[in-house]
Amino acid sequence: MSFASVVPSPGSLAQGRRLLRTALPAISLVLILAGIAWMNPRAISYLGFNLMLNLAIPIALATIAQMFVITINDLDLSIGFFVSFVGCVTAVWLADQPELGIAMLLGGILIYAAVGALVYVFDLPSIVVTLGMSFVWQGLAIMVLPKPGGHASEWLHRLMTFHTPFVPFPVIAALVIAGVVHVGLMRSSYGAILRGAGGNAAAISRAGWSLLKAKIVAFALAGFFGVLSGLSLIGLTTAGDPNIGAGYTLLSIAGVILGGGEFVGGRVSPVGAVVGALTLALASSSLLSFMRIPPDWQVGANGAILIIVLAARALISRREA
Amino acid sequence: MKIRAALLTASAMLVLASGAMADTAGKRIALSNNYAGNSWRQAMLQSWDKIGKQAIADKIVAAADAYTTADKEAPTQAAQIQNLILQGYDAIVIDAASPDALNGAVKQACNAGIVVVAFDGLVTEPCAYKVTVDLAETYGAEQVRQVAKRLPNGGNILYVRGLAGTSIDDDITRGVMSEIAKHPNLKIVNSVYGNWDQTTAQKAVATVLPSLPEIAGVIDQGGDGYGTAQAFKSAGRPMPLIMLGNRQDELAWWKEQRDHGGYDTWSASEAPGMVTFAFWVAQQILDGKEVPKEVPMGILTIDPEQLDDYLKNTPAGSVANTEYTQEEVEKAIADAKK
Numbered sequence: 309m310s311f312a313s314v315v316p317s318p319g320s321l322a323q324g325r326r327l328l329r330t331a332l333p334a335i336s337l338v339l340i341l342a343g344i345a346w347m348n349p350r351a352i353s354y355l356g357f358n359l360m361l362n363l364a365i366p367i368a369l370a371t372i373a374q375m376f377v378i379t380i381n382d383l384d385l386s387i388g389f390f391v392s393f394v395g396c397v398t399a400v401w402l403a404d405q406p407e408l409g410i411a412m413l414l415g416g417i418l419i420y421a422a423v424g425a426l427v428y429v430f431d432l433p434s435i436v437v438t439l440g441m442s443f444v445w446q447g448l449a450i451m452v453l454p455k456p457g458g459h460a461s462e463w464l465h466r467l468m469t470f471h472t473p474f475v476p477f478p479v480i481a482a483l484v485i486a487g488v489v490h491v492g493l494m495r496s497s498y499g500a501i502l503r504g505a506g507g508n509a510a511a512i513s514r515a516g517w518s519l520l521k522a523k524i525v526a527f528a529l530a531g532f533f534g535v536l537s538g539l540s541l542i543g544l545t546t547a548g549d550p551n552i553g554a555g556y557t558l559l560s561i562a563g564v565i566l567g568g569g570e571f572v573g574g575r576v577s578p579v580g581a582v583v584g585a586l587t588l589a590l591a592s593s594s595l596l597s598f599m600r601i602p603p604d605w606q607v608g609a610n611g612a613i614l615i616i617v618l619a620a621r622a623l624i625s626r627r628e629a
Numbered sequence: 630m631k632i633r634a635a636l637l638t639a640s641a642m643l644v645l646a647s648g649a650m651a652d653t654a655g656k657r658i659a660l661s662n663n664y665a666g667n668s669w670r671q672a673m674l675q676s677w678d679k680i681g682k683q684a685i686a687d688k689i690v691a692a693a694d695a696y697t698t699a700d701k702e703a704p705t706q707a708a709q710i711q712n713l714i715l716q717g718y719d720a721i722v723i724d725a726a727s728p729d730a731l732n733g734a735v736k737q738a739c740n741a742g743i744v745v746v747a748f749d750g751l752v753t754e755p756c757a758y759k760v761t762v763d764l765a766e767t768y769g770a771e772q773v774r775q776v777a778k779r780l781p782n783g784g785n786i787l788y789v790r791g792l793a794g795t796s797i798d799d800d801i802t803r804g805v806m807s808e809i810a811k812h813p814n815l816k817i818v819n820s821v822y823g824n825w826d827q828t829t830a831q832k833a834v835a836t837v838l839p840s841l842p843e844i845a846g847v848i849d850q851g852g853d854g855y856g857t858a859q860a861f862k863s864a865g866r867p868m869p870l871i872m873l874g875n876r877q878d879e880l881a882w883w884k885e886q887r888d889h890g891g892y893d894t895w896s897a898s899e900a901p902g903m904v905t906f907a908f909w910v911a912q913q914i915l916d917g918k919e920v921p922k923e924v925p926m927g928i929l930t931i932d933p934e935q936l937d938d939y940l941k942n943t944p945a946g947s948v949a950n951t952e953y954t955q956e957e958v959e960k961a962i963a964d965a966k967k
Contacts, residue, residue, distance in 0.1 A: 351715045359711035359737065363704050399729075455799045456729045469733075545707060546736075547729030547753070550794040555702045592699065593708040598716065603674050603695040607665060610699035 333567045333583040336617055340590045347598040354476055361478035362468065362544055364589035366391070368482055369537035370556040371563035371585040372489055372578060373530040378564050379493070379576050380526045381506045382427060382434035386442035387534055387560055390416065391553030393449040394538025399458025399548025402539075406461075413535050420531025424523040442557070449550040456549040460542045468543030481540075482582050489578035502526055506574025562614065563588055566621055591617055653915045657692035658908065659718040663706045663726040663750070665697045667825070667852070668876065668947045673724070673749075673901035676952050680905040689955075690912060692718075703730035710734040714741050720911040722904065723757070725750035728796045744914045748907035749899060750797070758914065760907045761925045762899055764797065768850075768928055769804020772872045773812060775895040776846045779870055783814025784845025787837075787869070789823040789830050789857055791850040801850050818842060823849065827856035827878065834860035846870040851898045852948075854879045874898045875931060875949040880940045893933060900929040902952040909958035921965045924958075 344360075345352045351360060370387055377384040394413060402409035423441055427434045470477050493499040504512040505522035513519050537556070542548055567584030569576040591613045601609045660677050664670050674695055681693025696713065698705040703726040711734050713721050721738055725731050725747055732754040738745050739756035748760035762768075776786065788805065791798035809815055819837050823830030830853030838860060847857050851874015858871055868886070873879040875898035886892030906926055914920050929951055931939050939949045 348716060350717065351712075356715055359715055360708075363708045363711070366704065450794050455794065455796055456727045458729070465733075541704060544733050545703060545727075545730040546732045547727075549703050549727040549730040551701075552703050552727065552730050555700045555705065589708065593705065594712050594715075597696050597709055597712040600694065603662075603665065603678075603697050606697045607699045 332621055333577075333580045333587060336566070336620065337583050337587045337590070340587055340595055340617075344590065344594055344598060347595075351594065351598070354474075357476040357479060358471075360590060360594045361476065361482070361586060363541075363593075364586045365468075365478050365481050365485075366537045366541035366544070366553075367556065367559055367563065367589050368485055368582045368585035369533050369540060370553070370560040371567070371581045372485060373533035373537060374560035375489075375564045375567075375569060375576050375578065375581045376493075376502075376526045376529040376533070377434070377438075378561075378569055378571060379502055379506050379574050380523055381509075381572050381574070382438075382523075382526075383561070383571070384438045384527075384530055385435060385557055386423075386438040386445055387530065387537075388553045388555060388557035389442045389445035389449060390420070390531070390534045391538045391541065391556050392550055393445040393452070394535050395542045395545075395548045395552045396449045396453035396458070396550055398464070398539055398542040399460060400453050402464070403459055403461040417528055417531035417535060420534070421524045421528035424525075424527025425520060427527075428520050428523040446550070446554075453548050453550055456547065458548040460546045464539060464543040465546055468540055482586060486579045486582040489582075493576070493578055498525075503574035503576070506572070506576075508574075559585070559588055562618060566618055568621075587617065588614065653690055653912055654688045655691050656719040656912075656915045657694075657717070658690055658720045658722060658911050658915075659713045659716070660693070660695040660904065660908075661706060661710055661713060661721055661723045662695060662697045663703075663709075663724065664701045669852070669898075669901050670724075671901075672947050672950050673904045676902040676950060677904045677908065680908055680952055684908070684912070690915075693908065694718075698726075701726055703727035707731050707734035710738055714738050714743060718743060720744035720746065720915055722907045722911050723747045723750075723752065724904070725752045728753050744911055746907045746911045746914070748903055755922070757922075758910060758920060759923050760903065760910055761923050762903070762928055763925065764800040764899075764928075765804030765807070768897060768899075769801040769806075770808035771804075771897070771930075772848050772895070773805055773808035773815065775872065776848060776870060777812045777815060779893060779895075780815070780845050783812070783816070785818045785842055786815050787834070787841065787844045787847045787857075788817050788820035789834065789847060789849035789853045790820055791823065791825045791853075793822055798850065805848055815846070817848075818844070823853035823856065825850055825852035825874075827853060827859075827876075829853075829856070831856035831860045835864065838864045838866065843867065844869045846872075848872055850874065851879075852876055854896075855882050858882055868892075870894055872896070873931075875900075875929060875939070875943075877940070877943045877945050877947050877949075880931070880936060880943060880949065884936060884940055887933070887936070895930070895932070896936075896949075897928050897930040898948060900951045901948060902950050906953040906958055906961070909953060909955050910962070912955070913958065913962060918962070919966070920962050924962055924965045926953075926961060 373387050397412045427437055501517050563585035564581050567580030592610050677695050684690045698709050706726045731752050735745050735752050735754040735757050745757040747757050751759050821833035823833050834857045847869050854871050854873040855878040873896035875896050943949045
């Protein structure tokens with residue numbers, strides 16, 4: 309099972325396109341950073357990157373989770389509330405009753421795997437199933453933590469606010485996440501099968517690989533990275549809130565697409581997804597607050613920035629095709 | 630020798646003088662807000678703008694900028710606070726999306742030497758100053774007392790709650806529940822979530838209404854009273870005693886009901902102008918004044934005789950408001966120290 313049979317025409321032209329696709333998110337990230345540097349030079353510093361990017365790490369992890377689901381042509385509308393649920397479990401149990409906390413988190417990943425199986429076996433649209441699951445996770449999150457509170461484990465908080473020498477921790481974390489997932493999904497043989505399950509399911513199935521297993525693995529990986537996202541978020545905020553991750557569903561989808569991924573065809577890029585998540589986080593938060601827009605326009609400006617960034621990506625990739 | 634002594638005295642006096650009236654003219658204060666999508670928050674931003682511009686014109690502060698995030702979520706606001714730290718503000722006034730989930734960012738601000746004052750949506754981080762309102766007592770429990778006063782024979786109560794999982798809803802509900810236990814003739818027969826929104830409340834109440842016995846009173850959290858009244862009206866049910874939340878549509882409805890049959894109720898809400906209270910608290914701290922970590926303030930209540938005045942001054946779609954002056958806040962701080 310070679311990579312060539314999964315994605316057609318792996319010629320030099322296609323490679324050039326893929327290169328451009330990979331470079332695009334990086335270009336938008338650099339543009340946003342240049343804008344920030346121009347408006348607030350103080351932000352381009354060790355402290356500045358720590359402050360601007362640390363909350364982008366949970367977004368990047370949620371984006372990776374979403375990316376695994378998008379790899380197999382599905383969409384996960386429940387990731388945001390799953391992150392909320394993980395956050396609540398982390399804040400309530402992980403510090404004081406680690407066994408129970410870990411069991412709950414593993415249970416969450418298992419349910420994710422089961423959703424994957426359900427989607428495949430009954431041939432259900434994943435949007436509907438995961439939309440339903442989002443209410444389940446929200447309900448569970450409110451049950452676990454009816455009002456905001458709890459506290460993060462000391463080790464988790466230490467890890468997330470760790471001051472690495474020279475390079476800020478969020479930058480290192482982003483590089484590690486991107487590198488590990490890139491090797492796993494783009495360089496391993498099973499990674500090729502996962503992408504193939506999205507690109508050409510019939511071929512994968514005819515070659516003797518189980519599509520059921522591929523769906524289960526992709527959803528379980530999404531669950532796993534959702535857990536990491538929730539853990540890192542609580543490590544930063546130090547306490548939980550049943551609505552804490554609600555915005556991550558749409559952010560994660562936008563991050564994957566901004567990062568050069570496609571909704572169908574198993575065409576995704578882990579490095580792009582991480583860069584896309586960082587870009588979105590910077591664009592919608594740092595850039596916006598440094599721009600000093602009147603309050604009445606701020607919310608609209610946030611949406612406008614996102615549309616501009618995503619439209620630039622859509623325009624260039626259309627020209628490329 | 631004499632000259633030296635005179636110089637010393639003069640410089641000592643200078644130090645004393647500057648200590649007594651430390652200057653905040655060069656200080657910059659930011660407002661961190663997480664939501665602008667309802668009339669309360671809109672009025673709040675207007676109050677901030679009004680008092681902030683005046684304070685800049687009066688050379689009391691150098692800047693009073695407002696920042697609003699696009700969604701109501703805590704991580705977005707935490708990121709916003711971190712960006713405000715980077716912009717070098719001297720004080721940040723926060724209406725927090727979550728009492729706990731911003732603690733990491735608030736702590737970072739405190740560590741950077743920034744004065745943090747939370748109001749409305751408070752934070753639990755101990756380094757932050759808080760403008761507190763005892764919602765459980767002054768709003769939740771008080772509503773029950775106001776209902777009990779007007780319904781001496783008791784009756785069935787419908788409770789329209791706010792937004793599930795928020796501390797404000799939790800606080801008010803705690804006050805309602807503890808007080809209603811003291812009034813055995815008032816019975817909460819059902820509670821629905823109205824999300825402090827007339828449309829949501831109307832739908833929620835209309836859904837449960839057919840299954841309910843006759844309702845004598847409605848306890849709610851404001852912003853939902855008019856919607857509740859509409860639900861009762863369209864169901865053809867007798868209009869119960871509905872507690873109101875100072876919104877213009879609620880006050881106008883109250884006036885209309887009063888003018889056609891002497892409807893009596895009680896209306897209260899946190900005034901959006903409490904943001905200006907927090908502003909002056911921040912200014913006082915920057916001024917070097919000794920301020921306790923918690924400064925309590927009251928809510929704005931409207932009695933029947935004040936209804937016409939407040940209704941006249943409240944624009945359509947908004948909420949009754951009042952702004953606080955520096956003197957009022959200085960007095961509140963002095964009271965809090967007692």
